[in-house]
Amino acid sequence: MSETRVLVLRHGQSEGNVAQVWTSSLEGYPLTERGREQARAAGERLAERGVTALYASPLPRAQQTAEEVGAVLGLPVGTLEGVHELDVGVHEGEHDEKVGPVALQVFGAWWREDDLSAGFPGGETGVQIVERMRTALDSVADRHEGTTTVVVSHGGAMAVGLQSLCENLDALFVSQHILANCELVELRRDADGWHCDVWAGLSRD
Numbered sequence: 563m564s565e566t567r568v569l570v571l572r573h574g575q576s577e578g579n580v581a582q583v584w585t586s587s588l589e590g591y592p593l594t595e596r597g598r599e600q601a602r603a604a605g606e607r608l609a610e611r612g613v614t615a616l617y618a619s620p621l622p623r624a625q626q627t628a629e630e631v632g633a634v635l636g637l638p639v640g641t642l643e644g645v646h647e648l649d650v651g652v653h654e655g656e657h658d659e660k661v662g663p664v665a666l667q668v669f670g671a672w673w674r675e676d677d678l679s680a681g682f683p684g685g686e687t688g689v690q691i692v693e694r695m696r697t698a699l700d701s702v703a704d705r706h707e708g709t710t711t712v713v714v715s716h717g718g719a720m721a722v723g724l725q726s727l728c729e730n731l732d733a734l735f736v737s738q739h740i741l742a743n744c745e746l747v748e749l750r751r752d753a754d755g756w757h758c759d760v761w762a763g764l765s766r767d
Contacts, residue, residue: 565708565750565751565752566703566706566707566708566709566711566750566751566752567709567710567711567748567749567750567751568699568702568703568710568711568712568713568749568750568751569608569611569613569710569711569712569713569746569747569748569749570645570699570712570713570714570715570720570724570746570747570748570749571604571627571631571712571713571714571715571744571745571746571747572714572715572716572717572720572741572742572743572744572745572746573593573597573601573618573619573621573623573624573626573627573714573715573716573743573744574593574594574596574597574598574599574600574601574604574623574626574627574630574743574744575593575594575596575597575600575743576590576591576592576593576594576597576622576623577591577592577593577594578590578591578623579591579594579597579743580594581657582657582658582659583655583656583657583658584650584653584654584655584656584657584658584661584665585647585650585654585655586621586646586647586648586649586650586654586716587621587654587655588620588621589622590621590622590623591622591623592622592623592626593622593623593626593627597623597626597627597743597744598626598630600627600743600744601626601627601628601629601630601631601744602630602631602633602634603744604627604630604631604744604746605630605631605632605633605634605635606634607746608631608634608635608712609634609635611710612709612710613635613637613710613711613712614637614706614709614710614711615637615640615702615705615706615709615711615712616628616631616632616635616637616638616639616640616711616712616714617639617640617641617642617645617702617711617712617713617714618639618640618641618642618645618713618714618715619641619642619645619646619647619714619715619716620641620643620646621646621647621716623716624645624646624714624715624716625639625641625714627714627744628712628714631712631714635712642698642701642702642713643694643698644694644695644697644698644701645694645695645698645699645713645714645715645716645719645723646715646716646719647716647717647718647719648682648685648686648691648716648718648719648722649682649685649686650665650682650685651681651682651683651684651685651686652682652683652684652685653682653683653685654685664682664683665682668680668681668682669721669722669737671688672688672722672733673725673733673734673736673737674733676733678692678726688722688726691719691722691723692722692723692726692727694723695715695719695720695722695723695724695727696723696726696727698713699713699727699749699751699756700751703751717740717741720741720747721736721737721740721741724736724747724749724758727749727756728749728756728757728758728766729755729756729757730757730758730766731758731761731766735761736761739761739762739764741762742762745762745763746760746762746763747760747761747762748760748761
């Protein structure tokens, strides 16, 4: 199997980020102007990476980020199911002051206790998030073997899904380096599976 690179980009700042709202709704929130600037800057950083394909989650903030990146790279945007934000269930649309304490418990179970069966009430379990992220990224790597692809996703899904996908990513490291808007995780898939080469500018080799 030839080496394949998938660069997973968190979306730019959205109106939901500014309002500190937790949401995975398909209606979602659009990017702010700052978010669009972040996305264009991300595109400029990726311009020399030889990217051959560009995908995004179905949510508006990811699609709009990819559109800005694609405008710089000269690439169309494909929609990729399975890399959307984690489902917070009964807490959909609620603010961080209410959801934050619940999130600490859920992420604590996933990371400190290695219990991926946990999840937000009425939402997804860690197992479900990991499985859909793996399926989606494997499909991209299979389709674009031996090339470099960009996928625009979401911070929560990336933190849980990518940490479980890559053997060289541990929960402590990921929990201490939560991804900011338009930060990049550089993945590589070869005969040994998935590896993280760079997490938000930090080498993992």
